[in-house]
Amino acid sequence: MVTGGVKSNIARPRSMPENSLYKPMEDLYLKKRLNMSQENAMPTTQYAQEVAKEVLKPKSSVWFWIANLSSVAWFADRFIPQSLLTAIVAKRFGLDTFAARIASSNPPKSIASGKKSVLITGCSTGGIGHALAKEFYSRGHRVFATARRLESMSELDSLGITVLELDVTNVESIRQARDKIASIMDGKLDILVNNATMALVDEDFDAARDMFAVNVFAVISMVQEFLPLLRASGDGRVAQVESINSIFPVPFWGVYNSSKAKLHALSNTMRAELEPFKYVSSVCSSVYQGHQLDYWRGQNQYCKTIIST
Incomplete structure (x- = not known):
């Protein structure tokens, strides 16, 4: 089932982390978020009735959409391009206004042209990642290739x-790499490519947890730690290497x-959050040819996909 707006405790506004770009406008955001959480929201008792009724049917739906905003979500999922949806969400949550106020008091450095610094x-x-490092390097860019x-x-x-x-997966290791790059590139980074991933493992709980640590939580840490360098660039870009398995x-x-x-969901949310600051969050989804798996689309074509974003 897909839930629309429900008046549950999960939707209550939460304080922002200290390193959030929107921290200076936290009070205004929390007030707006509180108001929005009450708009078009279904009471939990009514929601519970709808869920129980659907689940107890002899042949319940494979997918069913519940609550007032679910029809809006269904329409957006099928008919609205992601780029347009991102702009709508940013405006709806007031992020464009907040970002403009923050940027005016702390403008980024001038946008550099030509050779870019790229962390992969x-x-x-x-x-x-190996192929991407060679491709960016062949195009004359300054490449920082990383691995364990x-x-x-x-x-x-x-x-x-x-x-x-x-x-x-190690925040201290990320910070050490960040500091090295900052010292070399005068505190700036133009492009961050989150490519590191963990391949298929047996359905073991510890291995599954490790997979989420690499494929999801590591991306959050990388973006958080390198965001100051990307902002200093004036033209910062984030690219996520994903999969059609999403x-x-x-x-x-x-x-x-x-x-x-x-x-995939994290990348879309990140794009909405960073869009007012004019960052680019590219979602690059494909099967590929590499050391993990040999599928039907070669890595040369994949490189063209990610570099053209």
Whole structure:
């Protein structure tokens, strides 16, 4: 089932983290969010009645949409382009107004042209990140290729690409990489490519938790830690390498599919939050040819997809 607006405790406004771009406008946002949480919202008792009625049917629906805003969500999901939906959401939540006030008091540095600085995670030999590092480098950009083991990037190192050790599940490791890049690039980073991922594992709980740590939570940490450098660039961009498994329910890949679906939702939300600040959050979904799996779309085509965003 897909839930519309419901007056539950999950929707109550929450304080923003200290590193949020919107922290200076927190009071105004919380007030607006509180008002919005009460608009067009169905009481929990009525919602419970609707759910019980549907679930107890002899043949309940595979999908059913509940509450006042569910029809709006259904329409948006099928007919509104994501770029337009992002702008609508940003305006609806007042993010464009808040961002304009914040930006006016703390304008970013001038936008640089020409050669870009690019940080790519998950650049071990044979994967997408490895190919992306070579492609960006061949186009004349300053590339920082990262992986947990430096020896897994020996080919990139031999080409002259800067390789850094980075464990995306370790915040301290992320901060060390951030500080190194900041010292080299005068506190700026133009493009962050979140590519590091964990492949399919047996349905073991610990392994599943590790997969979510890499495929989802690591992305949150990377964006949070590198956002100041991206803002200093004046033209910061974030690209997420995703998968069609976030949409298609491939059998026996439940944990991987759900982690990529989580990343897809996170990327869309991130795009709405960053859109007023003129950042670009690209969602790059594809199957690919790499060290994890050999599917029907080659990595050269994939590189064209991500670099053209």
